[in-house]
Amino acid sequence: MNPGALPLEDIIEPAAIGLFPLAWGWWASAAVAVAVVAAMTWLFIRWHRHRAMLTLTLPLLDQAKNDYAENEDSTRYCQSLNKTLKRYLKACDENSQLSLSGEEWTAYLNRINPRATLSGKTINALAHGSYRREPELAIELIDSELRQWLKRTTPERVRKGVSNTGRKAPHV
Template sequence: MNTPGMNPLAAQLADIIEPAPIGWFPPAWGWWVLLVLLLAVIGVATWWVRVWLQQRRLLLVADTLLDQALEQYQTTQDSQRYCQSLNQIMKRYWKACAPTATHVLSLSGNDWVETVMRAAPSSGLAKNTQQALAEGAYQPLHELKVNDLDQDVRRWLRKAKPAHIRRASQEPEHV
């Protein structure tokens, strides 16, 4: 069955069978690696956002309590009550960040201030603020700079991250 113009040797060749197209599954190993990395990034980002939102909620509550304490001080001018309120707010924040560190919540005076400074040394609490936190709850302070004290405590709350507080809670106390 030679057709005119066709090479007789070509008739002996079998038809070429093309391979099947490459399917989409299973993907190559590079896609699997990319998928694992993407899931890891999503997991870390989700965890980070959750931690950030939790800290923001704690700070909002602390800010509200600080505003209330400042308003109460402005109406009563009771420095002892104001310093007690500041210490309580800071200890509530501490407890929310490190629930198992109950030994820190019983600290007072200079021991409390040293622990606070250990949690956020970069907060730069002024000497007057340190004195007010250590002594103000137990005796009236006549030269209380309320605005400076308020700003120092707010700055400490922002600098004292939950991880720093947990770390400061685990450090041995100075004897």
């Protein structure tokens, strides 16, 4: 049989699949990858901002503790703690209620971060220690609780807490 006599036509092969345009699955994967990178970048920036503020704030607590160890002046120590906390809150949000004092101040701190609770001794030291001498101040307890409060209270939590308090100026 003669192959040229058969009524067959040449097979036309399809064009090779190119790399572009990509299939929809690749586009979806790229979008997910971009979203993950953006989320990780955002979380890293938040974490870094909080760590930077802690790097500046925690040495102030150390300095207050060292000053207390030298002079044992409880009013000065409590004033220094309140000043440090107010500086931290002001750095986090300019609209923080920094003019508060006493029980209102400690209630404000608890409203900002209700999960990072402070003990009665710490609350008493922050509320009343600046105005009267405390003969037996639990320095280690106060220091560790304030460090934990600062570590758990991110700038975003402060902004959220400040906005939840209504940004009303207290009656002074």
